[in-house]
Amino acid sequence: MTLDTRVPAAPGAVLPPVPVRRRSPRPAAAVVVSAPMALTVALGLWGVRRQNTLWGDEVVTRQLARRDLSQIWHTAQHVDLVHALYYAVMHGVFGLFGDGLTALRLPSVLAMSVAAGGVGLLALRLAGPRAALWTGLVFPVLPQVQKYAQEGRSYAMVCALVAWATYVLVAGVRHRGRWRWAVYGSLMLLACLLHEFAVLALVAHGVTLAVSRVPRPVARAWGVAAAGVVAALVPLAVLSAGQSEQVSWIDGPVRPRYFLVVAVVGLACARTALGTRGPVRLPALALPILVLPGLLLLIASPFKPLFVDRYVLYADIGVALLLGAWLDRFHRRSSRTAWIAVVAVLAALVPPSIALRTPQSRSNDATAVGAAVREAGRPGDGLLYLSGRHRVLTGADPGDTRFLTDLALARDPVASGTLTGVEFPAREIAARMLEFDRIVAVRAADAHASADPRERAKTATLRRHFRAHATNRVSGARITVYVREDGPSATGGTRSRSR
Known part of the structure; x- marks a missing residue:
C-alpha cells in the first residue's frame, strides 16, 4: 500500500498548472511512412511485367548487368559511365534472383516505396500529420512516379536518395550536428553517382537555404557538404563528358509538357499559405526542387539538348508536398467537397494508370x-x-x-x-x-x-x-x-x- 504524502492545498490557494503530455510523434511518423510505402508497392506490383515486354533502355540494363563486374567497368570506361554504379547494383540483384522481368523492375518498385516514405516524413516535419498523410498518398499516384516505379533503370533509386537527403537537410537545420551533414552529403553523392543530374537537386537545396535565411553555421555546414559532393563528382563528370554521344538521341523538339503542368499546379498551390512555421517553410523547399532542375535543363537545351523529364524525376517530391498541403487546407474548409474532388481525380487517373502498364507507354517495344x-x-x-x-x-x-x-x-x-x-x-x-x-x-x-x-x-x-x-x-x-x-x-x- 502506498501512502499519499502530498500536503493538501490551503483553501483558496492557486495550484500550479499540471503539465500537458504531448502526444508522441512516433505513431504519426509510422503512419505517414508506412501508408505511402504500402500504396507505392501495391501500385508498383500492379502490372509490373508490362505484358512481358521490354523497351530499349531496359534491354541495355539487362545486357550489361549480366556481365561480370570487370566487364561492366571495362564497358563504362568507353560508354555509359553515368550508369555504371546502377549496372553494378543490378548485377548483384541478378546474381541473387536471376534476370527475369520481375527481378529487373522490383528494385525500382522498392526504391520508389522508400522515396514515398521519405516524402511523407518530410511533409510531417514541414506541415503536420494530416498534410503529411495527404502528401504521402499523392506522391505514389503521380503519373511519372507510377511509370518509373516500374522501370528497370536508376531513376527511382535516385528519387529515393534525394527524398531522404532532403529530409536530412531539413532536420539538420533544426538539430545541428556534423553527423547529419555527413549523412546528407553521402546520400546526395550516392544519388549523383547513380545519375549525374541529381546534382541539380543540390542547387535547389542551396536556393531553399538562401531564401529561408538559416543561421550562418547551418549555411556553412551545407556548403561544406555540397562542396564535398561536387568535388567527388568532378572526375565522373569529366570522364562522362567524353561520352556525350550517349545523349545524342535527344535531338528532337523539347517536350516539357508534364514538367510544365506540374510546375503550374505547384505554383498555384504555393500561393496559399501552406505548412507550419519553422526555419524552412514548405513552399521554400518544394518550389525550388520542383522547378529549378527542369528549368536549368530547359535553359541548356538551345546549346546542348539535355531535357528529359525522367532525369529530374525527383521534382515530383516538390509537387507532392505542395498538393498534399493544399489538400489538407482544402479538407479543413470543406471536407465533403474535398473528398468528392479526390474521388474525381482518382477516377480521372485510372485510364492513364492503366495505359502506363502497357507496352505502348514506352517509346519502343x-x-x-x-x-x-x-x-x-x-x-x-x-x-x-x-x-x-x-x-x-x-x-x-x-x-x-x-x-x-x-x-x-x-x-x-x-x-x-x-x-x-x-x-x-x-x-x-x-x-x-x-x-x-x-x-x-x-x-x-x-x-x-x-x-x-x-x-x-x-x-x-x-x-x-x-x-x-x-x-x-x-x-x-x-x-x-x-x-x-x-x-x-x-x-x-x-x-x-x-x-
Missing part, C-alpha cells in the same frame, strides 16, 4: 521489334541495323536473330566492351551486303540521316542494289525486307552469294 524481325527473316538472311546503335532494339531475346547474319558487326558488345558492338569499315559492310539476296533492315522510327560513313554506305548500297519488298511498323521501329534487284524473287529461296 524491343520485344515486339525482335518478334517482327524473327517473323520477317529466313534462316541465312542478312540483318542490318540503321544505325548500329539501334542493335539494342532486338536484344530482348537473342533467339529472334539467331538464324540471321549481322552484316555490319565486327566485334560483339561483350568482346568490344560496348553497348552495341563495333562495326566493320564502310567498304567492308557494303561488300558483305552484296553477298546476300535478302536483307532484313531494322530502323528506329525516329531515325534521321547520319553522316557516319558506315551508315551512308548501308543506305547507298540498299538504294543501288536492292528494293524494298515489305515493311512492318512496330512500336518504335520499322522492319523492312530488301531483295536484290538481280536476285531471286522475294518469295523464292534464300541464299547467300559467295559464302
